[in-house]
Amino acid sequence: MQDISAQELKERLDKGETPYILDVREEWEFEEDNLGGQLIPLATLPAQIGEVKANKDEEVVVHCRSGKRSATAKKILEQNGFTQVRNLEGGILAYREL
Structure with a gap:
């Protein structure tokens, strides 16, 4: 699936759309600034993949x-x-430059 631009995501969020957002940064980065998505750091994603399986057939940003x-x-x-x-x-x- 095609990637999403920061502008497109911002427009969708501003309209009230709620795509599933997965943040793969570290916890300290998430605490400083986040978009409200679920945090699973990249290093732990393979072990925690079950936590996002419910969204397997939905759009995941x-x-x-x-x-x-x-x-x-x-x-x-x-x-x-x-x-x-x-x-x-x-x-x-x-995203924050918009």
């Missing part, structure tokens, strides 16, 4: 600081049967 860790997380999710995973292009840095 995965993000990190800049988009690199979330690109890896997208691959992990897709390898585990997730079909609608979208990486937030540029991560939270791009």
